[in-house]
Amino acid sequence: MNPPIYDFAAYDFWLKPYGMLSVAGMIRGKADFALFDYIDRLNPFMATQKQLESDQWGRGMFYFEKISNPDCLKDIPRYFRRFGLPRTELANFLKNEKSFVFVLIQTTMTYWYPGVYEVIEDIRSFSPEAKIILGGNYVTLSRSHAEKSGADLLIHGTNLEPLWKFLSITPDQSQPALWEVYKDLKTGVLKLTDGCPFNCTYCSVPKVYGKFKPRNLEHAFDELKLLYDLSAENVAFYDDALLFEPEKVIIPFLKKVVNSGIKINFHTPNALNARFITNDLAKLMVQAGFKTFYLGFESASTKWQKQTGSKVFSQELAHAVERLFDAGAEAKNITAYQILGHPQGDMQELEESMHFVHSLGIRGMLADFSPIPGTPDGESCRRWVNLDEPLMHNKTAFPIIMLGFNESNRLKDLQRQLNRTIGN
Numbered sequence: 001m002n003p004p005i006y007d008f009a010a011y012d013f014w015l016k017p018y019g020m021l022s023v024a025g026m027i028r029g030k031a032d033f034a035l036f037d038y039i040d041r042l043n044p045f046m047a048t049q050k051q052l053e054s055d056q057w058g059r060g061m062f063y064f065e066k067i068s069n070p071d072c073l074k075d076i077p078r079y080f081r082r083f084g085l086p087r088t089e090l091a092n093f094l095k096n097e098k099s100f101v102f103v104l105i106q107t108t109m110t111y112w113y114p115g116v117y118e119v120i121e122d123i124r125s126f127s128p129e130a131k132i133i134l135g136g137n138y139v140t141l142s143r144s145h146a147e148k149s150g151a152d153l154l155i156h157g158t159n160l161e162p163l164w165k166f167l168s169i170t171p172d173q174s175q176p177a178l179w180e181v182y183k184d185l186k187t188g189v190l191k192l193t194d195g196c197p198f199n200c201t202y203c204s205v206p207k208v209y210g211k212f213k214p215r216n217l218e219h220a221f222d223e224l225k226l227l228y229d230l231s232a233e234n235v236a237f238y239d240d241a242l243l244f245e246p247e248k249v250i251i252p253f254l255k256k257v258v259n260s261g262i263k264i265n266f267h268t269p270n271a272l273n274a275r276f277i278t279n280d281l282a283k284l285m286v287q288a289g290f291k292t293f294y295l296g297f298e299s300a301s302t303k304w305q306k307q308t309g310s311k312v313f314s315q316e317l318a319h320a321v322e323r324l325f326d327a328g329a330e331a332k333n334i335t336a337y338q339i340l341g342h343p344q345g346d347m348q349e350l351e352e353s354m355h356f357v358h359s360l361g362i363r364g365m366l367a368d369f370s371p372i373p374g375t376p377d378g379e380s381c382r383r384w385v386n387l388d389e390p391l392m393h394n395k396t397a398f399p400i401i402m403l404g405f406n407e408s409n410r411l412k413d414l415q416r417q418l419n420r421t422i423g424n
């Protein structure tokens with residue numbers, strides 16, 4: 001089950017429960033599966049609503065219902081909402097399903113746990129004997145909080161041994177993710193690597209996924225082929241360091257894609273590191289079908305860049321953008337992320353950074369800062385918020401707490417104005 005989202009804002013930016021589907025893939029043929037994905041926009045309930053239609057690349061809005069703000073976020077002057085299929089849809093779904101023994105639930109953002117708790121409550125009332133298993137970021141990053149969820153098993157990080165023991169099934173790790181469990185699929189996800197060689201002070205990846213490690217490329221190609229055979233049109237890479245060690249990973253993979261004749265639109269929502277975009281790689285990416293390029297930038301201040309991990313410098317971003325343009329990428333499809341509401345915002349020179357990105361002729365996107373426990377920058381926020389309550393990691397709330405509502409809005413408006421001259 002992929003739970004509904006409780007948040008101020010949510011948008012389908014190629015969101016799929018890839019971790020859970022990968023786990024299910026490993027026991028393909030050894031169990032019967034049914035999927036209930038509350039945020040699947042191709043579910044008939046959402047697919048028939050005009051305002052939820054997908055954009056050119058398969059992104060779009062979710063159905064939502066307004067609800068009251070949780071107590072700890074009551075001072076945030078924005079509507080709190082529940083995104084995804086209505087709660088009553090679960091009962092309709094279960095009417096047509098056989099009884100089940102295990103329920104696997106994907107968790108994503110720590111502060112989305114109310115959706116997870118809703119699912120647990122409903123499963124307990126429909127099928128009290130079913131064993132509930134949680135895995136993902138909430139369980140890994142807010143371990144002691146997740147222990148209160150009432151689940152029967154928590155899978156922390158990426159070690160799946162406790163899961164196989166609990167299920168008494170031997171996995172086949174060569175199997176692709178269980179994408180065929182969707183009745184209708186237009187968007188898929190791939191990962192060629194795990195972890196990241198950098199250690200940015202604001203990021204949870206080193207904690208959750210550890211050191212950088214390439215995956216088996218044959219396996220990744222099998223996953224792509226399955227997605228292609230199922231008619232997926234857009235595939236998002238969920239890698240955190242997709243372009244690292246390019247000779248071993250992205251270059252051979254994309255050459256294989258080009259030679260195979262597979263035509264699919266690739267996207268990079270998790271951000272590419274501009275440092276690794278050479279002329280040849282930019283050309284190969286465009287040739288293989290990359291359509292949108294999200295670049296992790298965060299700030300043009302050299303001091304801030306060095307203090308937070310030196311993952312990329314301003315001139316490297318400028319060179320990467322030139323190379324992408326030369327390769328044929330469109331300005332409106334190249335976006336640089338910058339953090340809004342970072343605790344060292346005084347050093348970040350955000351407004352100047354936004355103008356710098358704009359001067360390169362590409363779009364900027366403000367990525368709201370989330371104080372993630374266990375990261376140096378997240379931990380430094382304990383003086384402003386109670387990190388033991390995952391709702392306080394909410395990324396809409398934190399910039400408002402740090403900067404104030406008006407300043408946060410002013411910067412978002414400025415970003416919109418700058419982007420208007422780049423195109424939609």
Ligand code: SF4
Nearest residue numbers: 196198200203205240
């Ligand atoms: S480079 Fe990106 S994924 Fe890696 S630690 Fe930094 S922010 Fe995280």
